[in-house]
Amino acid sequence: MLHRTLDLDGEVHYVDFGGEGRPVVLVHGLGGSYANWLSVGPGLTEHGHVFALDLSGHGRTRSQGRGARVSANRRLLGRFLEAVAREPAVVVGNSMGGYLALEEGATEPEKVHSLVLVDPAVPIVRGALFDLEVSALFAALTLPLVGRALLRFRARRGPEEIVHDLLALCCVEPSRIDPAVYSAHLALARERFLRAAEGRRDFLEAQRSLMGRLLRRRRFYSMVARVRAKALIVEGERDRLVRVEAVRALAAARPDFTLVVLADVGHVPQLEAPARFLAAVRPFLAGRAVA
Numbered sequence: 001m002l003h004r005t006l007d008l009d010g011e012v013h014y015v016d017f018g019g020e021g022r023p024v025v026l027v028h029g030l031g032g033s034y035a036n037w038l039s040v041g042p043g044l045t046e047h048g049h050v051f052a053l054d055l056s057g058h059g060r061t062r063s064q065g066r067g068a069r070v071s072a073n074r075r076l077l078g079r080f081l082e083a084v085a086r087e088p089a090v091v092v093g094n095s096m097g098g099y100l101a102l103e104e105g106a107t108e109p110e111k112v113h114s115l116v117l118v119d120p121a122v123p124i125v126r127g128a129l130f131d132l133e134v135s136a137l138f139a140a141l142t143l144p145l146v147g148r149a150l151l152r153f154r155a156r157r158g159p160e161e162i163v164h165d166l167l168a169l170c171c172v173e174p175s176r177i178d179p180a181v182y183s184a185h186l187a188l189a190r191e192r193f194l195r196a197a198e199g200r201r202d203f204l205e206a207q208r209s210l211m212g213r214l215l216r217r218r219r220f221y222s223m224v225a226r227v228r229a230k231a232l233i234v235e236g237e238r239d240r241l242v243r244v245e246a247v248r249a250l251a252a253a254r255p256d257f258t259l260v261v262l263a264d265v266g267h268v269p270q271l272e273a274p275a276r277f278l279a280a281v282r283p284f285l286a287g288r289a290v291a
Helices: 041-047 070-085 096-107 132-142 144-155 158-170 179-193 196-214 217-225 244-253 274-285
Strands: 002-007 011-018 023-027 049-053 089-094 112-118 230-236 258-262
Touching: 002 070, 011 041, 011 070, 023 041, 023 070, 023 096, 041 049, 041 274, 049 070, 070 089, 070 096, 070 196, 089 096, 096 112, 096 196, 096 217, 112 274, 132 144, 132 196, 144 158, 144 196, 158 179, 179 196, 196 217, 217 244, 230 244, 230 274, 244 258, 258 274
Parallel strands: 023 049, 023 089, 089 112, 112 230, 230 258
Antiparallel strands: 002 011, 011 049
């Protein structure tokens, strides 16, 4: 695994896991980084040359005037595919990264060979169960003054508690995460803590732009209809942030997409259940039928 950078109107950090063959580009979610893929990146090298980038305003990639909005990061993803992948790639996106993967597939289909959508950010479904804590949190973050104040308050707890709280929200059982991978998340959080005000600004910009897109349900499904690439959806059955009912609605809108639901797993199956995640994804990458 090699840490690399390139200049795309500002420095972009990414990890090259190695491998040979078709490029596989891993795209993290809101508040995430390349570290979200450490448990599965090496295993995916059996099926191609694997890269994991830090989006603008995330991980080690500073926004530097590009901004952290979804539109800016979709353009960044497209340019990364052009500069690094250099041929149609398998784009694997988790949460917001799943949304970006879909938008890239709809906007620049020539750069996308296929998609793996991991608990992708999608519009909510009416009548579905919702998590009161998660709904309250995202509603508060959307309010200009309240969102900034909430993040400042949480920052007082320090990077250790920030990582603990985030993974507790995203996982059914955070103790399932490889200790070395957990430590990598903590080390990166400590590094980012040195520029906490910038990180809060970028997080809120990304979060609010994503929420604005997901509220436009008709526009979202119009975008999904334009995707030509084949796709696999991997969903954690107990995801609190993206409910399984909402992902089933995406699969119903695109019956040519394949859906695999992992029982007793949350929002980041690649961290919480890496062996099961790889077992679900490998047949798709190999061109075989997914069980």
